[in-house]
Amino acid sequence: MKNTLKYIALAAVVGLTSCEPEFENKVSDTGFYDTGSADMTTYVAVGNSLTAGFADGALYITGQENSYPNIMAGQFALAGGGDTFTQPLANDNLGGLLLNGVQIANNRLVLEVDEDGNPGPVLLEGTPTTEITSSATGPFNNMGVPGAKSFHLVAPGYGNAAGIPTGASNPYYARFATSANATVIGDAVSLDPTFFSLWIGNNDILSFATSGGVGVDQTGNFDPSTYGPNDITDPNVFAGAYASQVDALTAGGAGGVLINLPDVTSIPFFTTVPFAPLDPTNPDFGPQIPTLNATFAGLNAAFAFLGVPERSIIFSETAASPVVVNDESLVNLSTALRDALIAGGLDAPTATIFGEQFGQSRQATEEDLLVLTSSSVIATLNEDRFAQLVALGVPAETAGQLSVNGVTYPLEDQWVLVPAEQESIATATAAYNATINGLASANNLGYVDARSELATVASTGIAYNGGVLTSEFVTGGGFSLDGVHPTPRGYALVANLAIQEINNTYGANIPMVDIGNYATVTLANNGN
Amino acid sequence: MKKFTLLAVFALASAAMYAGGYRVSLQGNKSLAMGHTGVAMVDSSELVFFNPAGLVFLENKLGISAGGYGVFSDVVYQNETTGASAETNSSVGTPFYLYGAYQATDWLAFGLGIYTPFGSSVEYPDDWAGSHLVNNIELSAIFIQPTVSFKIGDVFSIGGGPIYVTGSVNFNRNLTRSLTDLDGNRSEVTIDASGVNQWGWTVGTMFKLSDNLIIGANYKSEIILDADDADADFENIPNSPLTPFADTKAKASLPLPAEMTVGVSYAFCNKWTFAFDFNRAFWDVYESLDIDFADPNIPDSFNQRNYKNASTYRFGLQFEATESFTLRAGYYFDESPVQAGFFAPETPRNDSSGYTAGLTFNLSDHFQIDASFLYLRFKEVEASYDPYFEGGVQAPFTGKYKSSAFAPGIGVSYKM
Numbered sequence: 001m002k003n004t005l006k007y008i009a010l011a012a013v014v015g016l017t018s019c020e021p022e023f024e025n026k027v028s029d030t031g032f033y034d035t036g037s038a039d040m041t042t043y044v045a046v047g048n049s050l051t052a053g054f055a056d057g058a059l060y061i062t063g064q065e066n067s068y069p070n071i072m073a074g075q076f077a078l079a080g081g082g083d084t085f086t087q088p089l090a091n092d093n094l095g096g097l098l099l100n101g102v103q104i105a106n107n108r109l110v111l112e113v114d115e116d117g118n119p120g121p122v123l124l125e126g127t128p129t130t131e132i133t134s135s136a137t138g139p140f141n142n143m144g145v146p147g148a149k150s151f152h153l154v155a156p157g158y159g160n161a162a163g164i165p166t167g168a169s170n171p172y173y174a175r176f177a178t179s180a181n182a183t184v185i186g187d188a189v190s191l192d193p194t195f196f197s198l199w200i201g202n203n204d205i206l207s208f209a210t211s212g213g214v215g216v217d218q219t220g221n222f223d224p225s226t227y228g229p230n231d232i233t234d235p236n237v238f239a240g241a242y243a244s245q246v247d248a249l250t251a252g253g254a255g256g257v258l259i260n261l262p263d264v265t266s267i268p269f270f271t272t273v274p275f276a277p278l279d280p281t282n283p284d285f286g287p288q289i290p291t292l293n294a295t296f297a298g299l300n301a302a303f304a305f306l307g308v309p310e311r312s313i314i315f316s317e318t319a320a321s322p323v324v325v326n327d328e329s330l331v332n333l334s335t336a337l338r339d340a341l342i343a344g345g346l347d348a349p350t351a352t353i354f355g356e357q358f359g360q361s362r363q364a365t366e367e368d369l370l371v372l373t374s375s376s377v378i379a380t381l382n383e384d385r386f387a388q389l390v391a392l393g394v395p396a397e398t399a400g401q402l403s404v405n406g407v408t409y410p411l412e413d414q415w416v417l418v419p420a421e422q423e424s425i426a427t428a429t430a431a432y433n434a435t436i437n438g439l440a441s442a443n444n445l446g447y448v449d450a451r452s453e454l455a456t457v458a459s460t461g462i463a464y465n466g467g468v469l470t471s472e473f474v475t476g477g478g479f480s481l482d483g484v485h486p487t488p489r490g491y492a493l494v495a496n497l498a499i500q501e502i503n504n505t506y507g508a509n510i511p512m513v514d515i516g517n518y519a520t521v522t523l524a525n526n527g528n
Numbered sequence: 529m530k531k532f533t534l535l536a537v538f539a540l541a542s543a544a545m546y547a548g549g550y551r552v553s554l555q556g557n558k559s560l561a562m563g564h565t566g567v568a569m570v571d572s573s574e575l576v577f578f579n580p581a582g583l584v585f586l587e588n589k590l591g592i593s594a595g596g597y598g599v600f601s602d603v604v605y606q607n608e609t610t611g612a613s614a615e616t617n618s619s620v621g622t623p624f625y626l627y628g629a630y631q632a633t634d635w636l637a638f639g640l641g642i643y644t645p646f647g648s649s650v651e652y653p654d655d656w657a658g659s660h661l662v663n664n665i666e667l668s669a670i671f672i673q674p675t676v677s678f679k680i681g682d683v684f685s686i687g688g689g690p691i692y693v694t695g696s697v698n699f700n701r702n703l704t705r706s707l708t709d710l711d712g713n714r715s716e717v718t719i720d721a722s723g724v725n726q727w728g729w730t731v732g733t734m735f736k737l738s739d740n741l742i743i744g745a746n747y748k749s750e751i752i753l754d755a756d757d758a759d760a761d762f763e764n765i766p767n768s769p770l771t772p773f774a775d776t777k778a779k780a781s782l783p784l785p786a787e788m789t790v791g792v793s794y795a796f797c798n799k800w801t802f803a804f805d806f807n808r809a810f811w812d813v814y815e816s817l818d819i820d821f822a823d824p825n826i827p828d829s830f831n832q833r834n835y836k837n838a839s840t841y842r843f844g845l846q847f848e849a850t851e852s853f854t855l856r857a858g859y860y861f862d863e864s865p866v867q868a869g870f871f872a873p874e875t876p877r878n879d880s881s882g883y884t885a886g887l888t889f890n891l892s893d894h895f896q897i898d899a900s901f902l903y904l905r906f907k908e909v910e911a912s913y914d915p916y917f918e919g920g921v922q923a924p925f926t927g928k929y930k931s932s933a934f935a936p937g938i939g940v941s942y943k944m
Binding site: 020021022023024026027028032033061062065075078079093110111112113117119124465466467468488489511512513514516517518519520522523524525 | 602603604606607608609610611612613618657705706707708710711712766767768769770771906908918919921922923924928930931932
């Protein structure tokens with residue numbers, strides 16, 4: 001009896017005290033994960049749109065919540081890092097920016113399915129509410145500023161709202177700069193970071209690339225104040241700006257990671273539109289091929305006469321044909337072409353127009369990269385050219401026939417990145433990355449090789465639990481609908497890569513996320 | 529002797545572990561206190577559930593037992609690769625029972641039972657790491673069982689009756705691991721069905737070999753609850769033809785498996801009784817939880833379960849300490865019907881051990897108060913649910929789980 005009671009009592013005590021199940025080793029126990037020799041108390045992320053969590057052509061709340069720094073901070077917190085990571089969140093999920101009530105940046109893109117069942121990116125409708133002049137109170141742990149180039153981060157006044165209309169300053173930074181004369185790097189350092197990440201330099205080449213190379217390669221020009229928005233930054237200017245940022249961020253003894261620059265030409269913005277998109281089975285194009293080839297026969301004879309038969313324009317009736325592009329790197333043969341056409345019997349006014357129009361033209365090859373946005377102009381009427389020709393007295397019908405983008409009117413520079421332009425980009429990128437790598441070594445910082453990781457995404461894809469992440473536009477999962485910026489899943493991949501590097505460099509044990517839990521492109525049809 | 533027996537019972541605690549699915553073995557305070565044995569215990573009207581054949585051996589003209597439990601169960605989850613963790617909201621389930629037995633003649637008895645042998649209540653934090661499998665589930669089934677029991681000769685009896693079941697289920701999960709509306713709210717579905725009714729049956733036999741030794745067997749039929757008119761409520765769905773999830777009706781079937789029990793009880797040293805029950809639950813009927821949406825645009829949902837038949841081994845000991853008190857203790861171990869690779873977090877059951885104890889206090893010749901408790905202990909388990917697919921690609925959900933349940937119960941018995 002006594003013993004029985006004792007056991008009952010014992011069992012009751014056991015039952016009551018261990019009612020709540022507990023793991024032997026809980027992930028939330030101190031020391032289960034650790035940050036090694038790094039101190040994640042205050043993590044500050046510095047960079048451009050990629051750091052900000054920009055996606056689908058806009059900055060909006062859910063995109064920012066899935067920025068790679070925010071994902072990293074969440075994992076740092078599991079390992080004893082700081083609990084708060086602040087971001088200059090937009091005011092809504094529409095994206096878009098207002099300056100004194102006037103919209104100055106587009107809303108986000110969403111994937112809409114049209115009446116025929118075809119999905120495609122469209123701007124999400126709605127009036128944005130993120131007003132630049134009603135500032136968010138900075139500084140923030142996430143100091144990613146969309147559009148910023150390397151030298152912008154150290155430029156006073158980059159956040160001065162007064163400079164936005166002239167392009168002298170940046171609307172995103174103007175929203176949360178601590179003063180009109182603040183610098184991005186100064187605001188970042190004012191948080192006394194114990195750890196930082198720096199991913200800057202993409203725009204120093206990207207805007208040149210996405211504009212189809214309309215800018216100038218400024219290599220050799222050391223004065224960035226003279227650069228246009230679409231120019232390639234001189235590698236020495238880049239190195240100087242970058243080194244001063246690393247100095248500023250490490251001055252207080254912070255550890256950090258430097259993220260290198262991926263090959264921008266492998267992103268869907270450049271890989272989605274094929275160089276040969278002109279399909280003979282298209283009823284709007286196919287029936288016209290014989291007429292087009294007959295028209296171009298004289299031109300091709302002139303090219304042959306001038307010793308440049310490779311510039312000939314021929315459309316196949318059985319296979320997709322390359323578009324006709326204007327390649328600035330070609331010798332301009334306008335005058336010689338005009339003369340040859342006249343000698344071949346063409347009337348002078350027409351020969352002049354042809355000479356002007358095809359002086360630097362050729363059909364595209366697989367070496368050319370057509371930008372994503374060219375898909376909406378290829379095989380459409382170029383209104384400007386049409387108006388020009390009509391003004392010259394060309395009959396409207398003929399003017400129309402000579403103004404079809406990529407078919408009879410060579411695609412303008414902005415729609416195509418030709419090999420010479422790609423070469424400039426590759427050279428500058430290599431120089432920038434050498435600088436980043438050198439500074440990482442010199443300062444004992446982690447060097448995150450985003451370049452090879454994203455190259456793998458673009459070539460074979462990266463397998464994860466439940467799929468393979470690729471850079472295929474819309475369906476690959478890695479890139480958002482602007483074709484340039486990652487999806488949340490793509491950003492999660494970057495976060496994992498950085499965490500892996502931190503674990504290696506700092507002897508840390510910080511868990512990585514399952515990227516399958518992060519979203520890809522957003523589906524939405526406007527209206528109801 | 530008594531010390532030895534108790535040690536022997538508790539020594540099994542270190543052997544293999546406990547049972548599962550959504551079967552909740554809390555069908556009588558006297559029985560639970562003895563490890564939920566009872567197929568061969570002729571003690572009270574709890575026999576209506578445990579073995580209808582035994583009713584005819586009861587000594588009283590009329591016996592009524594009623595009671596209930598508070599089930600406090602918790603599950604913790606963590607994934608050590610990602611650092612994700614979750615803990616269920618402590619849900620309190622309240623299974624109950626009401627039994628009546630009436631001795632018509634010395635060879636014929638009638639009984640009626642109302643009890644709740646199946647149920648589940650698990651609530652994870654919304655949008656937790658496994659939210660694409662379950663956010664929360666609430667399942668309940670009430671069994672109503674009229675019973676008749678015959679004695680054939682002095683030793684043998686047989687009993688049984690039909691079972692009427694009325695059940696309900698409410699289940700919520702996210703549609704995928706990442707689908708959201710424009711504002712980032714996870715797309716989810718709630719399936720709700722109530723008033724799902726079905727018939728089943730039970731039959732038992734008993735051999736009262738002597739005043740001390742009884743052998744019993746009982747079988748309860750499989751009952752498939754067919755919810756033909758469930759409501760499927762979709763929330764936070766993107767406005768897109770690619771996600772055609774609109775509120776609709778749904779069909780689903782949930783099997784309540786057949787269960788076979790054999791057991792023995794042995795009274796010794798005047799005041800002591802030992803009982804052993806062996807349960808075999810035929811869970812292999814639960815192959816898949818399939819949801820057939822009425823709206824043809826919505827793809828049906830197939831969720832493999834692939835349960836296996838599972839056994840439970842129960843040991844109980846009773847000691848009539850005084851005129852006023854009867855003390856009981858028990859232990860059982862319960863095999864989980866969940867197979868490796870099919871560990872779904874909606875029923876996070878691995879093998880477990882149940883430790884039970886309880887007592888009866890005789891208020892008078894007619895009234896008794898029965899109290900019992902169960903502490904159910906699960907080992908920490910690393911498990912995965914593999915057959916989850918997204919876009920045709922398998923995405924197993926893995927992690928460590930640990931569960932526990934504590935169930936104190938109270939009841940009253942009346943006899944005359």
